[in-house]
Amino acid sequence: MPMPEYPTALGASTPDKITLLGQDLAEDVMGKVSFGELAFWLATQRRPTTGETRVFEAVLAALADHGFTPTAIVTRLTYLSAPDSVQGALAAGLLGGGSRFLGVTEDCGRFLHEVLRDRQLPLDVRMDGEGWDELALSVVRQEREAKRFIPGLGHHVHKDGDPRTPRLFEIAREEGHYGPHLSLFAAIGRVHPRVLGRTLPLNGAGVCGAALADLGLPMELLRGFALLARTAGLIGQLAEELRNPVANEIFLSVDLNNLSVPPEPYGGQHG
Structure with missing residues (x-):
């Protein structure tokens, strides 16, 4: 009975060699x-x-x-x-x-990707700023009507602008990787005050998701x-x-300042 095979293009070893991605790990990768x-x-x-x-x-x-x-x-x-x-x-x-910290990168990238997919826009689409703004307006209005938040819009600390955001836009432009996800995200940043009535910053985690999506990395x-x-x-x-x-001070600040209160039954219980 033949032994099963498990193909992989990643790491593999023999007694005298390690390969990784088809390369000799020691000679072609390390250093x-x-x-x-x-x-x-x-x-x-x-x-x-x-x-x-x-x-x-x-x-x-x-x-x-x-x-x-x-x-x-x-x-x-x-x-x-x-x-x-x-x-x-x-x-x-x-x-x-998760969804409040770090997960915004995935949430924003997926959100932008789904907008482009639903409107059947190819990932090499090129539009001028007015075209992106028109698309962004429809997206912001749609999310507002559905009472949904747009991932990557707003930050609890950087109320007047996340310093990472313009720098990532700049680097992507310099390297020729300012694609449709970043273009749409930037347009959302420009037009959302017209719908929401206030200005929110595009946060760094969100622009990271847009940049990763423009690099063609898996949404998952x-x-x-x-x-x-x-x-x-x-x-x-x-x-x-x-x-x-x-850490010990953080622990003690809670432990030494706890306040004992009467128990409050969970509202979902039925008596």
Whole structure:
């Protein structure tokens, strides 16, 4: 009976050689391929151009760390509770990458992609600013009527503009990867005040999703790239926790200031 085969174009080993993506790992990859370039290559199984690598690595840098967010705090607190489990602390932080933090990258990329798909616009479509603005107006009005929020629009800290956003637009333009997702997202930023009656910033996580989508990366993996970036940031959080610990103070600030109150039955229970 023949043994089953499990084909893969990724890593494979023999007693004297390791191959990765069809390359000799030791000779062709190590010391020659940056980690960002390799991450892109692994996800797409094609080697990115220099311009694609620059945009992709700019996205990774934009998402690596954003201060004492819940992902950072829970990583530090988990390490405080289980210093023998670095992997647990990192995993705890990554598990917090959801719809409010980090997940916006995926949500925005998917949202823009679905708009383009539903209107049957090819991914190499080229329109002038007026054309994109007209499309964006219809999108914002549609979402407003449906009482839905547009992913990537607004930020809880950067009320007057996220500094990452214009820089990512700039880098994408410089490298020739300012495609339809970024074009639509920028148009939403221009026209939404006419519908919403107020101006909200395009946040960095959202523009990261648009940039990744314009690079042709799988929609299903966009959050994965955000988590890849945040892993580096969480390692930095742990390194700082070792040098200048704050997790115990965070824990005690809650533990020593709790207020005992009468129990309040859950409203969904039936008596």
